[in-house]
Amino acid sequence: MESLGVRKGGWTREEDTLLRKCVEKYGEEKWHLVPLRAGLNRCRKSCRLRWFNYLKPNIKRGKFASDEVDLMIRLHKLLGNRWSLIAGRLPGRTANDVKNYWHHHRFKKMVPIQEKWKDKAQTNSENTVIKPKPCKLFRGFTLKTASVDASKTQGSTSSPLATLLQPNQDIMWWESLLADHTNGDQELIACLLTEESASAVNTNGGGNHDFPFETGLWDIFN
DNA sequence: AAGTGGACCAACCGCCACTTT
DNA sequence: TAAAGTGGCGGTTGGTCCACT
Secondary structure, eight states: TTTTTTTSSSOOOOHHHHHHHHHHHOOOOTTTTHHHHOOOOOOOOHHHHHHHIIIIITTTSSOOOOOHHHHHHHHHHOSSSSSSHHHTTTTTHHHHHHHHHHHTTTTTTHHHGGGGGGHHHHHHHGOOOOOOOOOOOOOOOOOOOOOOOOGGEEESSOOOHHHHHHHTOOOOOOHHHHHHHHHHHHHHHHHHHOHHHHHHHHHHHSSSSSSOGGGGGGGOOO
């Protein structure tokens, strides 16, 4: 249907300008109307892709820093090929960037870069990557707490969550899940938690039990 | 200078979930 | 309730650049 007579291939500077003006005027929505509004002979998907992967402000270009790669690998271990979720935790990076990088590096550079994760990788092969299934809950849905000893979630060793939580306080169902799924990776947990939620966890002695991180992270739990 | 291969990037395609009619 | 429309995502492909031989 929409492919009839629709232009494909690389974008010209003029097309970029038209698309940018259109999105700035109407916003990042109703992509089916964008080609018409912008006067572009492109399909809706092409327009959307061009905007999110190239034209959108604050997109970071250039090589991935070592800490970005580090985080990417750990997030991939947790989330699997959920590139959009991974990119969401790497400011300025797009899902396409992350995906491209991963496909070109995972077999060659992952081992040297991730030497310090070698042991974990050996015990948890790629086949054991958590494959999250979409899980939907109503916004504002409040869950009851489970009274769990935080120290027990990671055995006798100090739990990363234990540093965020007071010992023996009530922890939430998602907190123990997060600890399990991240394999006790404190840095990763800190990344997954929003700043507000991390401080809330620190200061809230279990008083407020709202789910404290972004709704997209519902997806990481089965 | 020409050929080759790897790294990187941009874009398309097909599928799926959700929304609207 | 079903069909059509739409948004979004992951897989894949193809082009360009650059270092190396």
